[in-house]
Amino acid sequence: MRWIWIDKFIEFTPRTSAVTLKNCSLAEEHLHDLYPDFPIVPHSLIVEGMAQTAGILVGEARQFKEKVILAKIGKAVFHRLVRPGDTILFKATVDQLNEQGASISGRVELLDDKAHAAGMGLVAEIELMFSHIDQNISGIKFPEHNFVFTEQFTDLLANYRLSAPVTL
Amino acid sequence: MTHDEIYAKVKVVLVDALGVDDEEITPGAVIRDDLGAESIDFLDIMFRLEKAFGIKIPKGELMPENVANDPNYVENGVVKPAGIAMLKEKMPHSNFTEFEKDPKVESMSKLFTVEAIVKYVEGKLK
Numbered sequence: 001m002r003w004i005w006i007d008k009f010i011e012f013t014p015r016t017s018a019v020t021l022k023n024c025s026l027a028e029e030h031l032h033d034l035y036p037d038f039p040i041v042p043h044s045l046i047v048e049g050m051a052q053t054a055g056i057l058v059g060e061a062r063q064f065k066e067k068v069i070l071a072k073i074g075k076a077v078f079h080r081l082v083r084p085g086d087t088i089l090f091k092a093t094v095d096q097l098n099e100q101g102a103s104i105s106g107r108v109e110l111l112d113d114k115a116h117a118a119g120m121g122l123v124a125e126i127e128l129m130f131s132h133i134d135q136n137i138s139g140i141k142f143p144e145h146n147f148v149f150t151e152q153f154t155d156l157l158a159n160y161r162l163s164a165p166v167t168l
Numbered sequence: 169m170t171h172d173e174i175y176a177k178v179k180v181v182l183v184d185a186l187g188v189d190d191e192e193i194t195p196g197a198v199i200r201d202d203l204g205a206e207s208i209d210f211l212d213i214m215f216r217l218e219k220a221f222g223i224k225i226p227k228g229e230l231m232p233e234n235v236a237n238d239p240n241y242v243e244n245g246v247v248k249p250a251g252i253a254m255l256k257e258k259m260p261h262s263n264f265t266e267f268e269k270d271p272k273v274e275s276m277s278k279l280f281t282v283e284a285i286v287k288y289v290e291g292k293l294k
Contacts, residue, residue, distance in 0.1 A: 071208045074184070096215045099227055103215045129212050135227070136207065 004156060005049045006090065017093045018057040021111065022049055026084035041082040043124070046108055047073060050126045054092040054104040055148075056157070058130045061097055064149040064157075066132040067142060071101065074127035080110075082123055087111040101131040169293055174221075175286050181216040182282065185209055195283040203282075217285070223292045230288055231280055232258045236273045247271040255279065261287035 011019035024031070024041050031039040051070045059068045082088055089111055095103045108123040115121040133142055179193050186203050199205045205213070214225050227233070232255060235241050241251030252271055256264055262279040 072212055074212065096218060100214075101211050103212070129208075129215065131208060131211060 004052065005045060006052050010089075012057075012060075015057075015061045015094060015097060017091070018053055019092075020049070020053040020090045022088050022090065024082055024084060024086045024088065031084055039084050041086075041088075043076070043078055046078070046082065046088070046124055047076055047126060049088070049090045050092060050104075050106040050108060050124075051128060053090040054102075054106060054128055055130060057092050057094065058097065058102045058104070059149055061094075061102070062132070064146070064154070067134055067146055067148045068101075068130050069133050069148065070128060071131040072129040074103070074129060076124065076126050078124045079122045080120060082110075088123055099132065100135045101129060104128045104130065171286065171290060174289050174293070175282075177220050178217070178282065178286050178289065181213060181220050182285075185212045185216050193282055195281070195286070197282045198278050199280045199282070199285070200277040213285075217289065221289055221293065223289070225292075228258075230285075235276065242273055245273050247273060247276065259284070261285075261291060 005022065006020040007022050009018060009020050011017065026039060030045065031041060034040060034042050055068050055070065059066065087110070089109045091107045091109065093105045095105050104127065106124075106126040106128065108126065110116070110121045110123060112121060133140075175195070179190065182188065182193055182199075182203060183190060186205055186209060188203050192203060197203055199210075199213070210231065214230060217223065217230075218225055235247070235251060235255065238251075241248055241254060247255070252264070252268060255262075255276075259279060262281070262284040264279065267275055267279055
């Protein structure tokens with residue numbers, strides 16, 4: 001089973017931006033792993049959520065024909081913890097996109113008006129860079145089949161499309 | 169924009185892209201050897217240059233691609249005269265003096281210095 005870390009898309013503007021939503025539950029085992037008596041969502045998984053959101057945004061720009069790989073985390077600044085019961089939004093914006101890859105600016109926010117009113121709604125600011133690996137400047141060859149956007153992924157995306165209130 | 173102003177902005181780009189200290193960046197610093205850039209960093213540098221200067225950098229313009237794997241240009245790990253001519257044409261912003269004395273493929277990265285980037289941007293802004 002492909003591991004997926006976002007629950008649904010709530011906005012999607014091709015080649016421009018996407019917003020996804022993730023519900024964080026105490027039932028998820030990894031919340032207990034970092035600090036057993038103080039469950040939080042590990043920062044690495046917050047970056048992963050942004051990478052999945054942005055990766056799909058970048059992939060869609062070329063109809064999922066390129067192998068889109070997370071190449072670099074340019075910045076990851078965390079402002080608050082994410083706890084069980086929190087719902088978070090991954091907001092990804094395309095800064096640059098060309099035949100070789102893309103750079104993305106991302107914000108992770110709590111879906112919580114009270115937190116925002118108190119100036120506590122921002123979870124993280126994340127900048128990512130993606131590479132279309134077949135266009136790498138070193139000329140390194142990779143397997144022909146698209147091991148990033150697989151058939152399994154296409155099925156998953158079809159489900160997203162069915163349940164998303166946006167064209168994806 | 170003056171040469172010094174471009175240099176200052178390029179410096180910021182390289183500090184952000186490569187996580188190096190300000191003092192490590194000198195005009196002669198080689199991007200790969202001295203500043204530790206890996207291949208993926210070059211795409212990052214290109215993106216940041218485009219954003220900082222409002223320019224477009226077409227694929228292969230800042231640094232020619234796949235030269236090392238091209239038998240027309242490289243033989244037994246050495247860049248042939250045709251390869252050097254092609255590099256000179258495509259990289260007029262680089263200094264070839266030292267490279268031409270011993271044009272090994274592994275020395276090609278030395279053509280890509282901080283000053284070469286500054287000159288490239290200068291050319292784009294004209």
